[in-house]
Amino acid sequence: MFDREREWAALTEFATDPQPGALLGVVSGRRRQGKTFLLRSLCQATGGFYFPADEAADRESLNQIGARLAEHVGAPAPLAFDSWHQAIDALLSIGRDRRIPVVIDEFPYLVRANAQIPSIIQNALAPLRAERDQSRSSILLCGSAMSFMGRLLSGNAPLRGRAGLELVVPTLDHQLAAQFWDIEDHSTALMANAIVGGTPAYRREFARNDTPSGPDDFDAWVVRTVLSPTSPLFREARYLLADEPDLRESGLYHSVLAAIASGNAHRGGIASYLGRKAGDLAHPLTVLEDCGLVTREADAFRENRTTFRIAEPLVAFYHAVMRPIWSDLEHTRDTGRLWQRSRRRFVSNVLGPHFEQVCRYWTRHLAGPEVFGDYPNRVSSGTVNDPANRTSHEVDVAVYGLDDDNRQPLLAIGEAKWGDIMGLGHIDRLRRIRSLLIAQGRPGAESARLACFSGAGFTDELRTAATADTGIVLIDLATLYRAG
Template identity: 50%
Template sequence: MDKPPRIFGRAREWDGLAAFATRPTAVTGGGASLGVVSGRRRQGKSFLLQAMAEAAGGMYFAATEATETESLRLFTEALARHTREFIDAPFRDWNGAIAHLFHSFRDRPSIVAIDEFPFLSKTSPALPSIIQRELGPGGSGRTSSARLVLCGSAMSVMGGLLAGQAPLRGRASLELVVQPFRHRESAEFWGITDPRLAVLVHAVVGGTPAYRSEFTQGDSPATVEEFDAWVVRTALNPQTPLFREARYLLAEESAIRDPALYHSVLAAIAGGNNTNGGIASFIGRKTDHITHPLNVLEDCALIAREPDLLRPGRVRFRIVEPLITFYEAIMRKRWAELEIHRAEQVWSTTRQTFLTQVVGPHFEALCRAFVLESGDTLFAEHPAEVGSGTVNDPENRAQIEIDVVALSAQQANNPRRILSLGEAKWGEVIGHHHLHRLARARDLLQPKGYDTEDTVLALYGGAGFTAELTAAAATDDRILLVDLNRLYS
């Protein structure tokens, strides 16, 4: 099935869904198949599933927040409309509804998408178990050709469907997570060709497609000079949906029951306090008291736990959604002023904070993503791991922070090879002193058991490089300079 032109990108997601929807019953071993599609809100999951159901002649049902009785009534009506069969009364419970669903799709493989599944499982906790039973031996799914897709945005709920001892564990033949657009794809989606402007916009709205098409009505800055005015009339404007979106992202997660605590944790991370101890100190709690909120935020896919690649056992936390970082660093402290339409004044006094606390760390994350995607064109081989790291410098009583670390795959009885050590600077011209820091870190790592013989020292510059450094890189293949144009090429 060809992807409809109205769907931007999502080629891999479409191909995965199409293969699942059309897979012959003989290939699946007979019977119905189960797929799970998840992803944070506003990523286009529903748009994708509706288009797939339409192209495949399948059924799409979007659940709503309702009682079990009303949900069953709505499901009965949707099933009757699609199959054009008469159902004399709404199903009394999900036992009958799921069994009837599988019986209705026996002739050929056909996709059946149930969107916002967490709404149904919240009022009917037994529903996953019922689906598991009907897919098992003796169940109605054994004689069905249905390709059942359960979709939802509540990441803590969707992640638990197939985890541990969950009833549907091991039942799904498709597990698809719809991610935000990557930085290059996002720039193309927004129609932005200037890489500097692309980084600035991505630092605010990330790669979430709905923020352009629905939340800003296609309002996109054309030049870097227009960026400030764009921020004021969109993200900082109380009359736009984008204004309150960061708050809603947190409120929509059912696992978050103390919003004040979770906002404080996010504010700590947005402010650069990204270690366990730093977060605890920032919010005034003991370290062991923040383990649960950190785990919940991670389960909700709002933060990511990233290991220090050069110091085992140490981790940093990063906010996954840029709009939340922007809210915590810029908007939350000045919320009262923003609500009375003082966006221009707020932005004029917080713009520098935006560049240092938001864009700077975001640029570092983009550089790591760039290396992870394009590492085979930069180094001798594609990195097995990409992240950040810290190197102790006892002689100078200091720690050297490495923004981009690229490691090869670990080989038995051989030291771990460091493909590259990199430094990323957004607003500072990079010179030889930055290169010397990386060289110092490389020299300190060699006695620690790392193979640094061919390590490339990479410098990622948002503001460019000195002429001397550019000349040095031209004659030394172990010095790599990556500017904004290359980052987006």
């Protein structure tokens, strides 16, 4: 098990809770994050019951859980259930003598065949019900369909208010992903992270522990793992969309993702790319957001403007690099040539935006208060209007704090460049943006620090200026990958 101490501690605490009565917990997260591994390990360590649901008819699922439960309790023959009322009560009964975890994995498959199951579980766990009060089963419902799992405990859902645990198993961040993939070179680590992200299964099961040994091996690694039609990673991005039950018009959702991957981060740009009205995109964008495939971020300086980004790196790589040449990738014998043709698109549409996102993540979650003068409370990108020059300026990293009066003073503004050696010209640009924010009367702008994030380094002149001026902050790859 790699870096799942928090999740393991939460699960073991839930599975050994000393209080009387049955408990309910929900475990979710995108596929390939290790949820099943955690839950199987929990059941093995505690003697718990684990049931992996299949895509099956309701009757077959009842038969399957009856057979599994019979094995668990040592019954001579499979248990026969006429309904899920009986099956859930049977799961409660195995916890009469002691606290025991009861896991139903891939729970959305069961509900797809029988939409009443959440209500049945709600009724089974009703207060003052003897079967619930006399049981010490810790029922854990697990699933990877993020839109479905997100609704399970929300609003007027039957199970709202019933769960004592809601655990989301996240992907590994860029630092942990580098450790997991055993990549020591920071540049190689970030380039690999821009493609496969922090999904653990992509290394062990999908790439069979094939990792890029360094910068000179990166291109060859992409060709032999991600772009090879014989590799599971080749079609994984398409399967991720197919796994989401709410994505019924797959063509539309692929097109929306392609628009974002092409650099259209705002609703108007996406609509123009698709040849549709901006209002027509509200539903597909919301569905993609609920599925965890797209994130929505408010502009740092204009609250009425929203930026959309693809949350899963492999999906962004697929739509920016693979989808435009899909037929060639399937049939060519010279994948290396196709990759070299696509490499510029990878750098501009995938690697550059991913580097910016890593910089924002590091600033928000990993940077100490000494870097920007206080703890960052909100970090996003934004656009600042420059009326005098009739233009606007993009800010890659805008950092806000939080004071004792719940005000959010601006702590810093920053620019992130993956392939450029940054110099004094970048600081001059940030100073101009800061002067515009001061003129707007934005709190904290006068003392806001100027931050340069670079994957290629800084000129000697800029380093000298940063040494003399504590208001200039330089963050390189070594800093982004330094353990906090």
